[in-house]
């Protein structure tokens with residue numbers, strides 16, 4: 001699951017050409033299914049017969065199925081090919097500071113159940129037991145979803161290179177927690193964990209395959225309890241030596257600034273997280289690690305947005321400040337990577353019509369090149385559940401992109 005390249009034509013050559021071809025066909029199908037053997041041959045620049053052999057092999061392996069005949073202007077109607085995820089599913093899990101969300105999806109990420117939620121236990125052993133219990137119940141409630149292939153977890157924190165150990169999760173107060181092994185033991189299922197923003201970025205690469213144009217370099221920013229950034233350069237998620245690259249959320253905006261959940265002061269996250277927005281609206285200081293006041297605990301970013309829409313000046317000012325700081329941080333990202341676009345997800349995007357101008361102003365203030373200040377910002381609405389989609393992509397990638405597919 002190390003590579004998830006939009007084209008996958010130039011995947012690592014350690015594998016046999018046959019394995020690479022099978023993977024390329026799978027990924028072309030994922031991008032534009034249903035499609036025909038003739039179309040695949042044309043797009044791959046290969047002989048029909050050769051493509052036919054690869055497709056037959058994939059059908060035998062249960063990864064591809066034939067569907068209805070397609071339309072054509074002349075001659076015999078071609079049989080259309082689909083990725084076959086029938087009878088198999090995955091569980092997508094989005095872990096947040098206070099609540100965890102679960103959903104069953106098929107192997108290409110289509111929801112097969114409603115979202116189930118549970119409280120996020122702060123003690124790792126209890127978290128594992130709770131998640132195993134909820135996952136089992138969710139699967140038991142949906143037997144028609146089929147055999148569960150794996151559980152994909154979008155996690156709010158940094159993971160080691162193997163995706164097994166939580167290096168640091170400020171939102172949960174965890175450091176060096178070996179999470180995957182006990183989860184696998186408790187679930188009896190394969191588990192794929194990924195930093196939430198990196199998972200969102202992976203899902204976005206996946207989605208972009210459906211478009212004619214390649215996605216180019218892009219960044220996915222998720223603003224929730226914390227701020228996560230997934231960076232995609234040359235079709236791959238930037239990981240760095242220890243898999244902790246992209247922690248822009250903890251870039252200092254002002255070292256004299258408010259205390260951040262990571263322990264430092266003045267991080268970007270401490271200015272734009274949901275709690276920062278709510279605290280600003282309530283006129284209270286941020287106190288990470290301490291129980292919030294009853295007023296803060298009862299208020300969400302959705303409430304702040306609703307108040308702002310209702311004409312509450314304090315709420316509108318709080319939102320605008322968050323938006324401005326958001327733009328300043330995005331400027332650092334633009335100055336560093338100059339991406340083709342920035343995707344942004346999180347509760348605050350529900351107020352995009354109110355705050356976009358403020359975000360843009362912050363970005364323009366600090367973007368070093370005027371042209372870079374125009375970087376397109378694409379909102380991924382909360383209804384699209386980007387983090388669950390990211391978690392689902394982790395499972396799908398195991399099947400359709402993993403090196404052991406072929």
Ligand SMILES: [Zn+2]
Pocket residue numbers: 249250260261262263264267269270
């Ligand atoms: Zn921080």
